[in-house]
Amino acid sequence: MENNSYNVATININTITNPTKLNALHSFLRTLDIDIVFLQEVENEQLSLPGYNVICNVDHAKRGTAIALKEHIQFSNVEKSLDSRLTSLRINNTTLCNIYAPSGTAMRAERERFYNNTLAYYLRHPTEHVILAGDFNCVLRQCDATGSNTSPALQATIQQMQLHDVWVKLCPQVPGYTYVTHNSSSRLDRFYISPSLLNHLRNANTHVCSFTNHKAVTVRICLPHLGREPGRGYWSLRPHLLTTENIDEFKIKWQYWTRQRRNFQSWTEWWLKIAKPKIKSFFRWLSKLAFDDFHREHQRLYNQLRRAYDCYYQNPSMLKTINQLKAQMLVHQRKFTHMFVRNNETYIAGEPMSTFQLGERRKKRTIITKLQTENDNMLERSEDIEQHMLEYFRKMYATDETPNDRDTDFVSNRVIPENDEANNVSMREITTAEILAAIKTSAPKKSPGSDGLPREFYLRTFNVIHRELNLVMNEVLQANFTAEFVDSVIVLVKKKKTD
Template sequence: MCCLLIFVLYAMCDIISIACLNCNGLREINKFEQVIGKLKTDVICLQETHWSEDIMVNIKKIWEDDIYVNHGNQRACGVAILIKRGGIYKVKQIYNDGKGRMLGIDFMFYNDLFRLVNIYAPNVEIERKGVFKQMKPLCTGNCIVVGDFNVWCTRLDVSRSANFKSDVSRKFLNDLMQSEDMADAWREENPFKKEFSRRQMVLGNLKQSRIDLCLVKKKILHYVKNVRYKFIGVSDHAAMTVKMGVNMEARGGGMWCLNSALLKEEAYRKSINGCIRGEMENSLFEENVCEWWEMMKGKIKKRSIRYSKQRNFMRKREMEGMGSMLEKEAEKIENNPEYTKEHFFRIKAEMEMYEKEKCEGAIVRSRAQYAVEGERCTKYFLNLEEKKQRKNYITELENEEGEKVTDYVEIIEVVESFYKKLFKKENVKQECVDEVLNTVSASLSDVERNKCEGDMSIEEIKEAIKQTKPNKSPGSDGLTHEFYKTFKEILAPILIRLFRSMEERSEVPESMGLGVIAILYKNKGSPLSLNNYRPLSLLNTDYKILTKVLANRIKGVVGSIISPNQAYSIPGRDITDTICTIRDVVDSMDKDGEGGLVLCMDLNKAFDRVEHGFMEQAMRKFGFGERILRWINLLYNNAKSCVKVNGVLTNPFPLERSVRQGCPLSAMLYSISVEPLATLVKRDGEIRGIPVPHGGLSLIHQYADDTTFTVRDMESIKRIMKHFETYGKASGAKINIEKSEIMSIGGVDMSGCDTTFKVTKECTMILGVNIGVNAKEARDATWTGILNKIKQVLSVWKLRELRLRGKVIVVNSLLLTKCNYVLGVVDLPVWVLNEMKEVLNNFLWGGKGVKISKDTLIAEYTEGGLKLIDLEVKRKAIRVKTMKKYLYDKVEYGWKGFMRDFLDKSSGCGEEGVFMALKKPMFENIPLFYQEVLSAWAEFLMDVRYECENINQILKQPIFLNPKIRMKGKMFYNRLYMKAGVRQVKDMAYEYVRG
């Protein structure tokens, strides 16, 4: 705890920074993003925003922390105060003049009450004096006033060529400062210096002045560390930055992370290469490669930091040199109006370009939600358009007793205690473990087992490095995926040696075993409860490479032991398989006259509660060999974690249970651990599941920790709960009753269950899709949610000045991809297509009418098009993909039985109906989703070429609507023959018997 207290005391000794900028109008969203990207301060005071209520919806989507506004109109005035979470607290608005000129707040900082006033004074002298009069009563207590005062306080605040005439507002302001005991903070620090905060070219003449000020009460002047002006290229005003605090220390520093931009520089690559090769000569490399690797990573970190500091120093010096040159050029222009201004604008443009690059780098490092990316709209930045996770600075929590905790140290202690307890193993009952695992019959074959047991190869390691996802936060050592990819050739042989040594010595390097848990609020439930936070393990990349090798081996065999009702992490299976089966089963229960019950079970902290002992025994039962089990035990028995909260790392604690979310192995280990629940339930003959056409039973459907049961009666639910209780005692699993739901189909009685589930009547959300008795209503509710999300995203993007090509990329990358998932499980009605068309046309053409035809937009670049995705064509492609899966995927998903039934009813030819280009009247009585499948398949079938391999295939071929059987280029169709049962070639052929 001592170490923790030192960390926290360091974090508590903090400063706050306040930025102030006259924006010259800030209605353009991309400009707003650029401004907040450059002003990285705790508080941002903006003047001349020109905002109105209609634009605030989009502003608040980008700035998710506190914001106080005082609107003027769309052409003038407007002030705003933006506050980042964690800088100041207990903020309260105390003044708003209602004219967009002045805004005041009170806040707490360093256990003291402060006041901040943001002012935008008028250009007209008498009006300016009036605003200063309104300001005077606010200047009490620990007051700070910042903003554009639009007046020169002294002769030093204006260029020589200006006419420094008398001004009644200046006199009033100076008298106010004297009577209220206030000072110009910048002038106090620079009594004789001339520096300007505004530059204008007026009729070819450069006008400069310092009118952006920071006035503070003299009694708190010692809090002000410095005031700086800096032109950032978005306004003719400089940004003024004020730093206040007791010292210059930073809040909890978090972890070092390699700047991957360094990897593009040859000098850096050469330096690291030389460092690694040099250290390979160290005798420790031969004696104990685990210890050597820890030392090596430390040296790489130190060298990277040193290189980065030198690089940044040189760049800063270049910028300072350009700034000095710009000042000299400005002075020359001021002294000689005839002096050429070309050099001034060239230097200014270079500085603006540098600032833009610096801003973009900061946005990438901070994973900002929005970035000014112009027309390129690269995939990385487009992905950032998705709704970002809420900022994870925690100001208050509830402890175990339910008491609210706000103290910085106590919050960290509550977090550490919660996760230490969560990841502490419980005493599972071995008799329950035996009962659960005795129901498991599936096992790996000898061939499959041996695939997981062999020696690791360099090729496997290189492939794992290749597969590791980029742009992911690294673990405690700070070395990114991009680092390993860059130095793959030299690191792969080292890693194979390291992994072999780990296996031989049963030893895991300390940093490799340590995971840093980042906790993210789920945006559901109270933020005071840690139960509503998702723990994500930030693991070192060397650990991920090792576990990726192991995961690739397990991935190749796991499909043979996990039943079709589980789709999570199993190669070839998809979440849509689970949803489609549940959808069809619910429809069947509604129509078969018996009805049933649908139980959507939510598991509490499912991944975090997996007991390692149970996981090992389950893997052994499924037939995994000793070597892969030793690897799993080695990695998990040595696992430790600490939690990162408010920039501080808690003390490390053992990870006695859980599968780490963020580890390449975790998904498959979880699926293996939860599979015995399915076998336990399915082995109970007294549980009444729902029959699936052509054999099979629908009972349990799993996707990760989402588990759905479909049964006939409440007695079956009772037995399921009894089995889950046994499974929970064996594995550590626990139901979250508050989030679990039950739905009755066909009026089936739901009374008599000891567990009080939440009851839903007509529809329930399963894996993001509405499933209900009324299929059309459920479908419409799903599509309405998708359309609302699309409109929400477009409401931000449409305010950007994108060209048509950029807009098309946005549509393809962000919007229509949102439809893919839903398209895989529900039909696409006409009203959705029409509304989607209207929304997209409005976005592409700004509501001014279509200027380029859809056929042109969807064409290839080489044909003059922009490759706009056609949603109708996309639907057909996904429907053909469904038919392909039906035909070629050997796994018998539940939905396949229903489709086989619908196909037979439509064609009368059983499975051979897939060779028929069916007409719409033939399948109009089956569910709309399958109507779309058969319609798309009929169109696709016209261009399919295939050969019959034997006589049986020929005899089974449909006679009618078969593209293979034509006369004069046309297919046959005779409804009477079909009705009479003459449908296939065999129905018209005589049987020949020898003799």
């Protein structure tokens, strides 16, 4: 089977529920392009991450575990321990097991029972590959902690299953501490893999985070093909870019673009070849500037935070600096998130949406992972689903030269009377006021189409583009346009209450 390279992470998120910290977590996953993430100390059983399927296991103690996989990755055999400290599942022939072991000296006996009984039970079914990850709250080597916190039970389980520590394999000379305080350091968060995956490892890293007191651990590894990830989709203009300053700059650009009309035979041709591409290019450039500014400042703060952590064990006074840098990163994240979210998407009746409501809304963003054909065949591979739908619509929209019995009564030579009132009203010149009224009465938050220009764009820039838009609309009224002008996009939507 074909192997592909995937980014896998494990993060103890320290029971975060704050929206800004959750957004920081999502930014982390997006920036590093994480495909699969193991989460520990999960408090919210409704945890939602855009673009991921999240399998949570949270009990009354609110110290749960979760595994999040990109939406196109299919999984099965989900199992959850009753104490919420373990979640496992399978992807193809690979077992993923995420654990959050009991912590502290007082819980040593319970931790040993957890490794002897709970972990052994959930790894009872052999598969070709195994990835065991999480917060183990103990170490197996003295060099992985500044104190003594070893676990004979975990040592026995790892040896019995012949699992290998990824960090020891790839970075044997680097301490790789993931939990650091002023008087101790430990490599609590880590990955173990089966021998079959040793030759498929690419790299491993640790990352400081603003949203938790643990470092995240990431591993790049080759796994059997998990399905093709959906493309990035069509670009869409974000309304936050429609500021007064940006529209003033857009006006100057628009005046230059309209002068190029003389190079085209019609306004509709100019609209397709110059106006829309230039509008898209201009606002994509503004969006890129905003993202670049965010990531540049975030990277600056991140580098300072990493250096502060490196000094923390030897210099306890660095804790104040660490907390200040985390606060700055979260403030920076909050400003960035607020700028990129529409008010009408985060407010209901004038009140902010709760994290739960946001989670419920995000859950509706699903992709089709299974499709039953007219022959009752079940397609599960993304490539097979795509090919089937292409053939389906190609056949549906193909030219049929055979006369259709339903059309035999259609009178093709029908002539509309010259002075028909309804026809004259519908064919009269479209006014600027009518165009504006149509835009204002259109529904908000609708898909903008392949050009990516939403209703908000036309409302905010109408005073700039109304003359040219009027000329384009009246040319279309006279059937003066090419087939490209009416291009559209068909999107398959998963029906409710279906598998």
